[in-house]
Amino acid sequence: MDAWSGPGHLDRCESKRLDADWITASWADPSALLLSVDVSGRVGVGADLAIAEVRPDGKYDPQRHYLLGLSAGRPVFVESAEVENGAGLRELMPVLADADRELVVAAVALVQWHRTSPHCGLCGALTLVTAGGMVRHCPSCGRDRFPRSDPAIIVAVLDADDRLLLGHQAVWPAGRMSVLAGFVSAGESLEQAVHREVGEETGLRLSAVRYVASQPWPFPRSLMLGFVAWAVDTEIQVDGVEIESARWFTRDELTAAVDAGEVGLPSEASIAHRLVADWRWGTLRVPGAGQ
Ligand SMILES: [Zn+2]
Numbered sequence: 669m670d671a672w673s674g675p676g677h678l679d680r681c682e683s684k685r686l687d688a689d690w691i692t693a694s695w696a697d698p699s700a701l702l703l704s705v706d707v708s709g710r711v712g713v714g715a716d717l718a719i720a721e722v723r724p725d726g727k728y729d730p731q732r733h734y735l736l737g738l739s740a741g742r743p744v745f746v747e748s749a750e751v752e753n754g755a756g757l758r759e760l761m762p763v764l765a766d767a768d769r770e771l772v773v774a775a776v777a778l779v780q781w782h783r784t785s786p787h788c789g790l791c792g793a794l795t796l797v798t799a800g801g802m803v804r805h806c807p808s809c810g811r812d813r814f815p816r817s818d819p820a821i822i823v824a825v826l827d828a829d830d831r832l833l834l835g836h837q838a839v840w841p842a843g844r845m846s847v848l849a850g851f852v853s854a855g856e857s858l859e860q861a862v863h864r865e866v867g868e869e870t871g872l873r874l875s876a877v878r879y880v881a882s883q884p885w886p887f888p889r890s891l892m893l894g895f896v897a898w899a900v901d902t903e904i905q906v907d908g909v910e911i912e913s914a915r916w917f918t919r920d921e922l923t924a925a926v927d928a929g930e931v932g933l934p935s936e937a938s939i940a941h942r943l944v945a946d947w948r949w950g951t952l953r954v955p956g957a958g959q
Pocket of ligand 1: 793808
């Protein structure tokens with residue numbers, strides 16, 4: 669099971685976080701931890717990219733200090749601040765243990781949401797942080813707003829010969845290739861988004877689309893929903909705008925291209941990496957697609 673497919677390690681304390689006294693006591697807890705995330709989403713770390721062991725100091729400020737929850741019984745807060753030794757999530761996600769990975773991803777996602785959502789989307793008034801950082805309340809119209817994610821699909825497209833489709837985006841460095849991805853549009857189902865994105869970017873039609881797994885991807889606030897799909901045909905017509913080129917790979921062809929340095933695959937932190945790895949290991953299947 670991959671890191672994101674089981675139950676979470678972080679107790680997000682949904683009911684306790686409404687108790688201001690409990691949050692204040694948690695802030696004063698000698699075991700409490702305070703994470704820092706800077707404006708570019710970098711997290712304060714110590715040696716060997718371990719999360720910096722910083723204790724909350726001074727008075728608890730509900731507008732600045734957000735409670736992530738309890739991690740192994742330990743209260744963990746996050747604040748938006750300059751960090752001296754910072755590391756980005758792409759660097760941290762592959763090296764941290766599951767519980768710590770979850771903490772830094774939640775920390776970056778929450779801080780970025782607060783930073784970009786100070787005003788009420790309905791009436792424009794300045795909102796106040798409540799519920800230990802999980803709600804922004806509008807004192808003018810009374811509306812509560814919650815941290816949000818933008819759903820995006822990512823899909824490994826296979827053909828009848830079990831080849832994998834990889835595309836190269838115009839904005840990427842030369843040689844970098846990955847499975848196709850795109851944001852879900854308004855009023856669209858995930859499956860419809862998969863059909864549309866693959867159609868727009870490569871002209872391919874799909875006969876089966878099945879969900880595989882998901883992963884938070886706070887760059888700045890995506891939730892990646894991973895699919896595997898079966899192509900009806902194999903003739904590729906790239907859109908030339910987002911996708912510059914695309915091609916089918918057998919496992920041997922991909923291994924040879926990677927070994928020769930002609931193709932660079934997605935970083936280990938990403939669900940794209942997992943989809944490609946599952947296909948290379950022969951464990952990615954399209955149920956009901958005749959495999
Ligand atoms: Zn309002």
